[in-house]
C-alpha cells in the first residue's frame with residue numbers, strides 16, 4: 650500500500666526525520682520501526698545528490714521516502730518525485746498562489762504541469778509500463794503543504810481547495826514564533842493549541858491528510874485526537890542522544906547493582 654492509501658485508510662504513521670546527507674546513515678534509520686523516512690533539505694543537510702542516493706535504502710526497506718524541499722524550490726519537488734519519493738513536504742506555503750505553484754510542480758497534466766522524466770523513480774518502483782505509471786502517479790504521490798504562519802492559517806480553506814494538494818503539515822516551531830509574534834519558539838505553547846486543533850480538524854474534513862512535527866513524543870496522543878495522522882520526528886541527533894542515554898543508563902545501573 651502506498652503512503653497515500655494508508656493515510657486515506659485512516660492509519661496513524663510515524664516518519665523519521667533525516668538531516669545527515671548520507672545513504673548509509675539513512676539505511677540504518679530506515680531499518681528502525683518508523684513507517685517512512687523523510688529527507689530534510691530545508692534545515693537538514695540533505696541536497697540533490699544525497700536525496701538521489703538516500704531514497705534507495707528507504708525503498709529497499711519497503712518504506713515510502715518523503716522529501717522536505719527548501720522554501721520555494723518547487724523544481725526540486727518534481728525532481729524528488731523523479732528520484733522515487735512518494736511525498737514531498739513544502740515549507741512556508743503562505744498563500745493560495747504558493748499552494749498552486751506547489752501543486753502544479755507535483756502533478757502531471759491535466760491537474761498540474763509536472764514534466765515527464767521519472768529516470769530513477771520509474772525503475773526503482775519496479776514498474777514495467779510508462780502509461781500505467783503516468784495513470785497512477787498523481788494519486789500515488791502526495792503534495793503536503795506546510796502551514797506554519799498566521800497568513801497560511803488565514804487562507805487554509807484556499808490551500809485545501811487547491812488542485813494537487815493532498816495534505817497539510819504543521820510546523821509547530823515556526824507556528825509558535827508566528828503565534829507569539831516573535832516572543833518565543835515553543836511547540837507546546839498552550840494558547841496556539843486551539844489553532845493547531847482547528848487546522849487538524851478542517852484538513853480532515855476536507856478529506857486531506859493532517860501531519861505535524863513532534864518535538865515532544867508525549868504530545869502525540871493529544872495531537873492524534875485533533876485529527877493528525879502522520880507524525881514526524883526522530884532526527885539522527887535525537888535518536889542518538891536518546892539511545893545513548895538509555896544504553897549508558899542501563900549499563901551504569903547494572904554496575905551499581907553488582
Ligand code: 3PY
Nearest residue numbers: 820821822823824862
Ligand atoms: C517547524 O516546526 O517549524 C518545522 O518546520 C518542523 O520541522
Ligand code: MG
Nearest residue numbers: 740797820823
Ligand atoms: Mg518550519
